[in-house]
Amino acid sequence: MKWNLVFLGLLLTFGQLSWGQKGMDIPEYDGKDRVHDLNAKNYKSVMKKYDVMVVYYHEHVGSSKVAQKQFQIEELALELAAQVLEDLDDEDIGIGLLDEKTDKVVAKKLGLDEADSIYIFIEDEVIEYDGELAADTLVEFLYDVIEDPVEIIDNMRELKGFHNIEEDIKLVGFFKSQKSEHYHEYEDAAEEFHPHIKFFATFSPKVAKSLDLKLNEVDFYEPFMDEPVVIPGKPYSEKELVDFIEDNDRPTLRKMQPYNMYEIWEDALDGEHIIAFAEEGDPDGFEFLEIVKEVAEDNTDNPNLSIIWIDPDDFPLLVPYWENTFDIDLSSPQIGVVEVDDAESIWFDMDDDDDMPTVEELEDWLEDVLENKIDPDDDDDDDDDDDDDDDDDDDDDDDDDDDDDDDDDDDDDDDDDDDDDDDDDDDDDDDDDDDDDDDDDDDDDDDDDDDDDDDDDDDDDDDDDDDDDDDDDDDDDDDDDDD
Missing domain, CATH: 1.20.5 (Single alpha-helices involved in coiled-coils or other helix-helix interfaces)
Incomplete structure (x- = not known):
């Protein structure tokens, strides 16, 4: 997972370990070296010491002072994470570094094919981490990793907690028991997507009735959608479940989080993203977000529509960068189309008054976007025309x-x-x-x-x-x- 150009270098710019929201409390670094330098001689023995091994497969750090400074910051973040994880009682989690240039043989043996990526080895699974390289975000992600791939809903209180999860893709199935063959297939599928997608199961007929689930049936919930999609063809094999999820893992509306920011940014349709900036804690932001949710729900069957919601409060240090790059004011809600490669963009023209756009107005605008009637490249052409006019004037x-x-x-x-x-x-x-x-x-x-x-x-x-x-x-x- 490459750090994308939209975010690349911002650690150096701000001199911080994290540009995301304040998460768990991370202590000051105590100066003890806990991160291992892995190589062909020691990697097997080091990895055997831990239940979970985190490997940062990084590009070779040459003589560039900028690259050296960036690597020092990244290494410090990993040292802080290792310091926190040392206090875990249930799992031993180790962290190691692997150099792309000097340790190619080891990387090949471990199946690592992309530098500047973090890989997590747990049992027989390898999980790629696609979030920011910050101690708090990485530690919280690892806490999810060591949880069971499937969470069991035993009662109505736990069911309420299930319904409160709206920002993630989630699945829930009803099975006879944990010994059920169909449950084992479901569990195996969950391991393929853990911890990125939430899997739930119940063995309670009462809970299943509340969810309107039949025996061996699985429901698929998109983020921010109240009504699920029933996966057809029950009972399912692991492959059938995996295929369905892979065909539907790009939701109509999804939220960018510090732990998935790079994964989401790189998952673009035709090289473009539709991005909605809205502060959920702000009245205008909340109102606009509700409009966006309604648009997404009305168009959930459109495979070409995918909106990324970013709450500026989650990324306070990135706000000035986004405002400067996209030429927008994030003190109020915004929605626009952004080119992934060069960050060129074009934005919905909000009225100067306090009225938010209606659902119909926003749907019309999105329809023009999907039909390429609104495109950042066209905006570039206009700028080029202006430049040509200026050149003509100069020539005259x-x-x-x-x-x-x-x-x-x-x-x-x-x-x-x-x-x-x-x-x-x-x-x-x-x-x-x-x-x-x-x-x-x-x-x-x-x-x-x-x-x-x-x-x-x-x-x-x-x-x-x-x-x-x-x-x-x-x-x-x-x-x-x-x-």
Whole structure:
């Protein structure tokens, strides 16, 4: 029996040995070692010492500090239980530890196949304990184990006590005597289910008449049901009784107790539980529980309907965990559907006023649950859709941001292009100006050169003229001389 994830690790969280209701008084640990470390060499001799042997087949404790701390707490709970059981006069009950890794051979010989489980060896029977690993709960369970598998109802006072038991599956049969062959078959069947299912018998015709039982007939009572189911086919063999019980051992309404919490949690229909939280001692809780009981009684023939009732007062240390995990307020009654594997859930919508739902309203809601119209997975899908919407919004925002960035980049590019164009224009203007200046300079130089040339020409002409004049004058003078 594995500790289920819904409860796993809570011992460490709360630092307590028990999260259930306060049961029997457990003394402080006196420091004496009573729990045996079983191995291949000693397990036979140790188990022979006791009428009843309790074996905790645990996973190997490695180097993890968390695992070591958890194992220390579990070992202390077993030591406390052994200390209390030591004072029993009628039975010698021993407790031992068996390591999954180092003691595989011993586990195989004893028929132990599931680690983190507690097995109880009594006579030729092996009983698996499916409750919390707490000293008080384990001790009380062991007290039931050492009781006889069948309780005899001898008188009307004891019959009244039988009727007061409503939270457990119970059977009652009428037989001629304890020597009856049919009673022996009944007793053998009881040993198969002891102490999880209560077996009663009477040899009193008066008691049988009050129960409306015929000789060798057995009635089967579901929890919280006033009217029994008569097991057909009397007289019965052991096998016939066992087969009928196994076919009907999931009641329409059952209560989770500290001694059966893991067994009930793991026994789910299609991986889901319908859970009703209600405090029986609270007026609203009591009223709601009566409604749930009526719904269960009206639908007891529906094999698909199974409701687990949890009284928060029985598990005070688990209340904050459940409220946080399931997102509910356990100060008022609640009913919902819970996934066993991941603890996802969806809950009946209670009105804000003080009125409880009617039987009809609750039956309609349960019908929708059974038809999968209401399912925790659908609630997950809605959450996923919301997440997708958020993602889409984020994507849109990202796209907008990208567009804005692109626009900004384009604007920057345009500005850069404009600047480049302006720079090019300026450069061109400068080049033109330079060219104009160069042209002007060239023109000026040319003009100057032309002027110089003209001046030179003029000078030459003047010189020539002067020369001619001089020559003429000379000629005239010569002529005068000749004369």
